[in-house]
Amino acid sequence: MSELIGLAFAAFVVENIVLTQFLGICPFLGVSKKRSSALGMGIAVVFVIVLSSTITWLLYHFILDVLAITYMRTIVFILVIAALVQMVEIFLKKVSPALYKALGIYLPLITTNCAVLGVAIININEGHDFAQMLVYSTFISLGFLFVMYIFAMIREKLDFSPVPKAFKGTPIALIVAAILAMIFARFGGII
Amino acid sequence: MNKLDNFLKGFLKENPLFVSVLGMCPSLAITTSLENALGMGAAVFFVLTLSNFIISLIMSNKKLAELVKPVRIPVYIVVIASLVTIVEMVMHAFLINLYESLGVFIPLIVVNCIILGRAEAFASENKPLDSVLDGMGMALGYTGALVIISLVREILGQGSITIWGNLAIDLGFAFDFLKIQPLDMFTKPVGAFMSFGFILATIFAISNHKANKKAKEVKGQ
Numbered sequence: 001m002s003e004l005i006g007l008a009f010a011a012f013v014v015e016n017i018v019l020t021q022f023l024g025i026c027p028f029l030g031v032s033k034k035r036s037s038a039l040g041m042g043i044a045v046v047f048v049i050v051l052s053s054t055i056t057w058l059l060y061h062f063i064l065d066v067l068a069i070t071y072m073r074t075i076v077f078i079l080v081i082a083a084l085v086q087m088v089e090i091f092l093k094k095v096s097p098a099l100y101k102a103l104g105i106y107l108p109l110i111t112t113n114c115a116v117l118g119v120a121i122i123n124i125n126e127g128h129d130f131a132q133m134l135v136y137s138t139f140i141s142l143g144f145l146f147v148m149y150i151f152a153m154i155r156e157k158l159d160f161s162p163v164p165k166a167f168k169g170t171p172i173a174l175i176v177a178a179i180l181a182m183i184f185a186r187f188g189g190i191i
Numbered sequence: 192m193n194k195l196d197n198f199l200k201g202f203l204k205e206n207p208l209f210v211s212v213l214g215m216c217p218s219l220a221i222t223t224s225l226e227n228a229l230g231m232g233a234a235v236f237f238v239l240t241l242s243n244f245i246i247s248l249i250m251s252n253k254k255l256a257e258l259v260k261p262v263r264i265p266v267y268i269v270v271i272a273s274l275v276t277i278v279e280m281v282m283h284a285f286l287i288n289l290y291e292s293l294g295v296f297i298p299l300i301v302v303n304c305i306i307l308g309r310a311e312a313f314a315s316e317n318k319p320l321d322s323v324l325d326g327m328g329m330a331l332g333y334t335g336a337l338v339i340i341s342l343v344r345e346i347l348g349q350g351s352i353t354i355w356g357n358l359a360i361d362l363g364f365a366f367d368f369l370k371i372q373p374l375d376m377f378t379k380p381v382g383a384f385m386s387f388g389f390i391l392a393t394i395f396a397i398s399n400h401k402a403n404k405k406a407k408e409v410k411g412q
Contacts, residue, residue, distance in 0.1 A: 020380050022220035024306060029215070040272045071280060074273040082265060114216050114302045123297050166396035167388075170212055174388030181380040 004135050011139035014188050017115055018147050019181040022113030028148060029173055031106065038152035042145030044106040046138075048088065049119050052081050053137035056120040057130065077120050082111045115144060151180065195302040197321050197408070201328030207305045207403030208336035209394050216307040217296045218337055220315040228341035230289040233333025234282070234297065236327065237353045238274045239306050243326035245270050250315045269300070275300045305333060340393045343386045 016021050024045070031041045056077050064070050089107045092100040110116060119140055123133045154176055163172050201324035207213050221227040246267060249345045250278040281298050282290040290297065300306065308337050309329055345352055352360040366372060376382045 022216050022380070022383070023299075025215040025219060026213075029212075033224065058373075071276060073267065074276050074301055078268055078272050078301050079265070082268060112302050112304060112307060114299045117302050118295055118299055121298055125295065164392075166392045166399060168395075171388045171392035171395060174384045174391065178381050178384035178388060181384055185379060185381060 004024055004131065007132060008135050008139040011136050012143045012146070013184060015140070016143045016147060016184050017119070017140050018102055018144060019119070019184045023118040024113050024135075027106075027109060027113055028144075028151065029170060031109075032148055032152040032155055032173075035149065035152045035156060037106075038148045039145075040102050041106045042107075042148045043117070044103040044110060045113065045115065046141040047103075048081075048085060048107075049116055049141040049144075050086070050134070050137050052084050052116055053094075053120050053123055053133060055084065056080055057133045060124055073121070073124070074158055077117055081116050081120070085111050086168075115141075147180065147184075149173050151177065156181075194321065194324055196225070198324040198328040201330070201332035202335065203332070205329075206332045206336060207308075207329055208333055209391065211308075211392075213308055214303045214333065216299065217303065218340060220379075221293055221296055222337055222341040222344055222383065223348070224345050225338065225341050226289070226291075226353045226355055227292055228337035229334070229355070230282075230286070230293060230343060231296070231355050232280045232330065232337055234293075235303070235305070235333055236330035237278055238271065238300055239309060239330045240323055240326040241274050242271050242306055243309055243322040244319055247314040247317055247319045247322035251318060256335045260390075263315070264307075264311075267307060269305055269308070272301045295395055304330065340387055340390060343390065344377045344382055347386075348382060377405050383409060 011017075018025065018028050025046070027041055032038045059076060059080065060070070062074065064072060064076065085107055089100075092103065092107075095099060119137050123136060125137075128136055151173075155173065158172060158176065167175070201207065203210075205211065210217055221231050225364045249259060249270075250263075251268070255374055275298060278300070279290075282293075282297060313325050317325070319412075336363060342352065346362060350366050352362065354360070374382075377386065
């Protein structure tokens with residue numbers, strides 16, 4: 001149990017997916033201009049990462065590994081993710097129109113979010129068992145949501161700050177991300 | 192648009208990394224040494240050139256194009272993922288060191304926005320030869336951008352340039368001469384975000400300056 005708590009903490013802050021592993025930078029910079037959209041994107045990502053990691057883990061261990069075709073991993077995983085995102089979209093539209101309205105526009109963007117495929121592959125590479133996989137993918141995606149929300153709050157304030165012309169937009173966002181990364185790097189000393 | 196333009200536009204005018212700001216994740220993660228940047232560039236070159244070629248072959252056949260159109264994104268993804276799998280297997284077999292240092296970012300070439308972006312924006316509407324030239328130009332432009340970032344990070348962070356394997360230039364003497372030391376920070380994530388931010392700002396400043404100059408000239412006339 002304590003091992004799982006350690007893994008959860010590591011996934012949440014120490015090995016934060018955006019700031020130390022550089023996965024999911026595109027939505028991190030692209031959809032973080034407003035707090036509400038950052039929250040929507042973050043929640044959609046948590047949902048999809050946990051679901052897709054579970055399915056790809058099961059597929060890898062019970063089908064690909066058994067048939068000894070593990071080299072098909074990349075193709076199978078990306079197709080599963082693309083199909084899954086589509087299905088989640090259809091499902092949400094039917095079952096919960098309110099939730100669909102909130103998350104709908106972010107869902108198609110998630111297919112090409114490298115965090116989703118990245119987490120699925122990391123789970124396999126690190127040899128996580130089922131419980132570890134579940135904890136890791138939950139907390140790493142919550143880490144994404146957390147950092148994304150903080151970043152969106154900073155960027156809302158940034159709009160009113162006198163930023164040099166050349167730094168407007170992406171450059172200043174990257175510098176802010178660098179400062180955030182500096183803070184998160186310090187968490188490494190805790191465990 | 193002529194063939195040379197198709198090839199050259201990826202270098203500066205439509206550079207995928209510095210102008211369109213696509214494919215950020217690997218550009219931040221693997222630019223810790225020149226060797227990694229070159230390896231990543233080579234992988235992207237292979238995948239992008241061939242995927243552009245195959246996709247434009249599919250789409251320039253009228254019958255096939257009609258068939259594929261409604262499901263074109265999954266088709267593109269399958270083509271790209273197959274090519275990436277080839278790269279992954281070749282690297283694993285022959286370049287094990289590079290394979291290990293690039294790690295998860297080799298399979299992640301599949302979701303690199305540049306490749307799918309070029310497939311959708313260029314290869315699906317142009318002839319195979321043009322698409323190949325476009326893919327090569329874009330991939331070389333991307334590699335060039337990776338090389339610039341990795342040079343900044345490796346020189347400032349480690350005081351050396353690793354060209355390939357053991358072939359490296361040690362810049363320790365320059366640091367001794369200036370009585371400074373390489374800053375470890377630049378090999379860490381902080382340095383990645385920081386150097387990319389400053390490089391991008393420099394490029395924006397240059398293009399702003401050029402745009403201003405042009406505007407003035409137009410006014411003057």
